[in-house]
Amino acid sequence: MNPLPLVAVVGNPNAGKSALFNALTGARQKVGNYPGVTVERKSGRLLLADGRPVEMVDLPGSYSLEPASPDEAVTRDVLLGNQKGERQPDALVIVLDASNLDNHLRFALQLIELGLPTIIALNMVDLAKRDGLELDPTVLQRELGVPVIETVAVRRRGIAELQAAIDDMLSAPVCGVHDRVKSDLIHLQRRAREIATAAVVSETPVRRWTHRLDSVLLHPIFGPLILALIMFVMFQAVFAWSEAPKSWIEAAVAWLSNAVSGALPSGLLRSLIVDGALAGVGAVITFLPQILILFLFILLLEGTGYMVRAAFLMDKLMHGVGLSGRAFIPLLSSFACAVPGIMATRTIDDPKDRLTTILVAPLMTCSARLPVYTLMIAAFIPNTRLAWGVGLQGLVMFGLYVTGIFGALLAALVLRRGVLKGSGAGFMMELPKYQWPPVKDVLIGLLTRAQIFLKRAGTIILGTTIVLWALASIPQAAPGQKQSEVSIAGHIANAIEVVVRPIGFNHDISMALLPAMAAREVAVSSIATVYSIDSPDQPASANKLEDNLKRRWSLATALAFLAWFVFAPQCISTIAVTRRETNGWKWPLFMVTYLFALAYLAAGATYWIAVAAGL
């Protein structure tokens, strides 16, 4: 079977390439990674007027065929036919920002030299007009020798004409593809300027909108204040708006579990479905509301052009620990949940910056730690008031957050001096014009993120949850025996206990650590289960749990347990998403190892200091 004709959409960053790609292909897109690299491959299908399908691929935005980043290397390799997992495109659609021709034409000239059938989409002509710039596409067409179509991708203008031109291009015979580009950058740049100047019909200097907005948003005082306000609203939304959908999902899963429990006889199969599969799926999709809300904000910030400004404002501070301004929003997002935080690191161009950000993101205190923190603080820290209305309990909670932040900054500093040494392209970014992203593009972005999370991370999370279930359920306990002691998990807990005994952890904690790998808050229910099994006539309510803890744990042990949870990577979802985002097991394994090591040291130090202080 003949493969479909492959057309690549290619252009500079901020030329509106993705909007054009969305306009051509619609919502049915496939997103994956190119083999061996963490560069996203986005493809979709375009139906020509007579119904013939064409495969479209959206190549990473580039400034030229001389790559300055891994993304740009992929673009070059695909165009030259050297990229693993991709054939050479049959034709190109080059996207140009109409108001930035002198820069974008340079890359276009390079691409035209490749000799592939080519069409130029002269995009964002509306924004150019807004800035007082009038262009003549026929001059461009004459000078470049390829068809030029005016488009406004975000308003779907010129898309039908572009489709017709793609149809014509694919029907025409192809002559001579060159495999190397001859002209040097300086020559191309000069030629680009000449053509750009020739194409200008009229130019009225106007004070640009973008400049006016930037005077406020990048203001040395108002800029950071506005950023803080936006972050505050985003943070509130991620917590507050996700509450209701999360409880609906939990209710639905609980209803389904009950239904299955009612329909099936008790036994291993029912337990597998209810405690393994359904619990696993439930754990995965309860993350979904938070992920969608966070990404709604991120897509809006990205699409409007504000994200780059936020990075601009924060770059100096982040640079202090070897990160770039781009790491700010992913790290802040990780306070809600490290999973979307790590997924958001895709906006960081430099691979080492990005990897460092991924590796330290789990140190930000995510919402799953809160149940553990609240329970332990309520049980062990007296509710005394210190000066100025500050409570001791709140102070301890604050301390735990601060420890996480400092841990992350320190880890970043060490990583950048050690395994991830060396600087990349640093912080060099184009500040694009402000514009409002089309609703459809935002929805497509949300859909894509949801799919990635559910499919890729979901399979790993579900698989691991079932393994954890199997460990806890096999072999089945005989009457009079405790399931938690007889099972394989029970034996593993005994082995864990040997290791964690020196840092002050007791048997209850050892039993909770393995199931808490599914999610941190599971530690609470695991400990509750241990106590409810020990005293089956008492219901395991929260108060009872606190009383039990107070009776059985020393303060030193409780503090060590808190210190452990600041650092320990007890979250399969985070590990799974790290695997997906780094394209292999190497970095997730590294992350788990260094975080567990830190957790062990921190808990140990806390325990021994507390014991020495007589607590």
Place this chain on the structure above:
Amino acid sequence: MNAPVHIDVIALDRLKVGTRARVVGVDWPALEGGEACRLKHFGFEEGVIVEPLHLGPFGRDPIAIRVGRMTVAIRRRHAGAISVSPLAQ
């Protein structure tokens, strides 16, 4: 285009916000490969008109600079490798 009145040449990181200047040279060897490549892509080269527009709130770093029709953000250190000659206002 106005002819430069000042013949004095300064580093781009010392150019005042809102002052237009012509690039007279870039110290390419002072930059790493990726950095140099990116600056070239942005269009920093001899003869180009640049204008610093905004400064970062902390340590006045990075700097947002207008190059041709584009606005780009680069760190102060990189701007230091670009020498410019200010134009008459």
